[in-house]
Every structure is written in structure tokens, then in C-alpha cells.
Amino acid sequence: MSPQELQVQQKQELERKEERTVPARTYIPTADIYETADALRIDLEMPGVDKSNVDVRVEDSVLTVDGKLDFSQYQGLQPLYTEYNIGHYSRSFRLSTKIDQGKIGAGMKDGVLSLTLPKVEHAKPKAIKVT
Amino acid sequence: MIPAFDDPFAALFSLQKALDARLASDWLQDATASRGPFPPINVFQQGDDILAVIELPGVDKKKLSMEAKENTIRISGTKESNYPEEASVHRRERAFGQFDRTISIPITLDPDKIKAEYRNGILALFLPRAESDKPRSIKIA
Numbered sequence: 001m002s003p004q005e006l007q008v009q010q011k012q013e014l015e016r017k018e019e020r021t022v023p024a025r026t027y028i029p030t031a032d033i034y035e036t037a038d039a040l041r042i043d044l045e046m047p048g049v050d051k052s053n054v055d056v057r058v059e060d061s062v063l064t065v066d067g068k069l070d071f072s073q074y075q076g077l078q079p080l081y082t083e084y085n086i087g088h089y090s091r092s093f094r095l096s097t098k099i100d101q102g103k104i105g106a107g108m109k110d111g112v113l114s115l116t117l118p119k120v121e122h123a124k125p126k127a128i129k130v131t
Numbered sequence: 132m133i134p135a136f137d138d139p140f141a142a143l144f145s146l147q148k149a150l151d152a153r154l155a156s157d158w159l160q161d162a163t164a165s166r167g168p169f170p171p172i173n174v175f176q177q178g179d180d181i182l183a184v185i186e187l188p189g190v191d192k193k194k195l196s197m198e199a200k201e202n203t204i205r206i207s208g209t210k211e212s213n214y215p216e217e218a219s220v221h222r223r224e225r226a227f228g229q230f231d232r233t234i235s236i237p238i239t240l241d242p243d244k245i246k247a248e249y250r251n252g253i254l255a256l257f258l259p260r261a262e263s264d265k266p267r268s269i270k271i272a
Contacts, residue, residue, distance in 0.1 A: 005168075005169070005228055005229060005230065005231075006168075006169035006170075006210060006226055006227075006228040006229065006230045007168075007169055007226065008168065008169050008170070008171050009226060025138075030224040030225050031222060031224055031225070032212075032214075032220070032222060032223050032224060032225045033220070033221040033222040034214055034218040034219060034220045034221060034222075035218060035219050035220075035221060036215055036217060036218050037217065040221075041214075041218070043189075043225065045188040045189060045225055045252070046188065046252070047186045047187070047188040047251065047252035047253050048186070048251055048252065048253045049251060050251055051251075074175075076177075077175035077176070077177060077182060078175060078176040078177075079140060079143050079173065079174070079175055079176075080174045080175060080176050080181070081172075081173070081174040082140055082143055082144060082147065082173045082174070083171040083172050083173060084171040084172075084173060084186060085140050085144060086140070086173075108251075110187075110188060110189055110190060110191065110192075110249075110251070110252045111186075111187075111188035111189065111251045111252015111253065112188050112189040112252065
């Protein structure tokens, strides 16, 4: 097996302090966070979630992402062999004051939600010239 | 009794886990009960036909290829990251790389009628059973 070959990643189920009233599983979407010169980017993997069922909100400096899965597509199907389970996705991140919370952008492609969190002006890197 | 919510996977999962535990232990392995290589696949029956649902988030449709032969399906492709060069990474949980997986289906397929649909990071393969493989009722003369 080449080192580049992909391995199956187990889904991690979300554990909440409070109990849920909706009977469905919720998983933590795997995320990549990286920084560019003017923004922080978060990419979350939420396979099966349509962009109309994604809810992104900021409350008390906490960014919460909820992705609801449409279970109706699985209705009437008889499982023969299964390797992964399905459920909703949910994850939250605490934002620092260096993020411009009013300008957060979101895009969805191939089951991956990409969030762009622009930095506030004073947090952007400045090159200092030696005179 | 509290009625349990409808989870078609739970029962099958626990059975599979129990069977897996008997066959092999997870000693020194990072995987739990999963078996088989990437990508993970769920197989369903839909009348006479088979529906395979494969999770492939973040894979470009153009980087995905499928081959069908008799009763096997081969799925291969590349999952690529599209991060800008200058990006500095804070957290990396997603995995990127190549994959190539072959699955065999317990029925003979009609390769011309296979349909594939890739939407929201999920690949759905409609695998129709070959006409010659379908059971026939025999009348007593």
C-alpha cells in the first residue's frame, strides 16, 4: 500500500451535555483550518448534506455549524451491508476578536462546507520595511 | 416500553461488530469496526436491484472513475486539497490521497444500465440486476 493511499476515517459521534429531543445521531464533521493573509478558512466535511440544510450562525463569539441530513432518501431501502452510519452534523468553534464576525462567508461544494472568516483590519499582517 | 426510533443501521451494525470482533481483534489497529478500504460503502437492496451509496466528500467528479464488469465494480480516484500555497495550517483532520477499491456484488449486473449519481459528496450507484439473473417462475404443465 502506498503511503498516499486513503484510509477510512471513523466518524466521531457528538456528545452533548444536554439530551436531544430529536431521535437521530449527530456526528462531528472533520475539519481543516488554515490561515491566509486576510482570512481564516474552515473546511468541514458533511457528506450528504444539501446546502439548503446547512445553518451557520455566530452567537456570543461562538460559530456554530449545523448540517441536517435528509433521511427520506433512505426510506424503503433494505440494508444488505454497511460500513458507515449516517446522521446530522454539528460543530462549534470559539472565535477570537481578530475575526470580523459580520463578514463571514460560506460556500458548499461536493459535501464540503467552506467558511471564510475575514480578519479585522488591525489583525492583518503588515510588512515592515527597514529604512 | 418506550418505542425505539427507527434506525435501520443500528441492528445491522451491532451484528456486524459482533461478527467482526470474532474474526479479528482491533489490536494495534487504529480502526474500530470498519472493514474494507477507502471509500466506505453502504449497500442496499431496492426490489431486484442493488443501490450502493459511497461517501466521498470533497472529491471532484472529474477525478472519479468507475468500471463495471459482471458482478464487480471498481471505484478509483483522487481526493485533492485545494488550499492556496501560502496558507498556514492550524488544524488538519481531513485526509487526502488516492483510492482504488473493487467490490463484488452477489448478483450478475447489467453493465449497460448502471447509473451513477454524485451529489453533495455522496456517490450513489444504481446497479440493476441482469435480466438473465432474475428468478423465473415455472408453471407446472
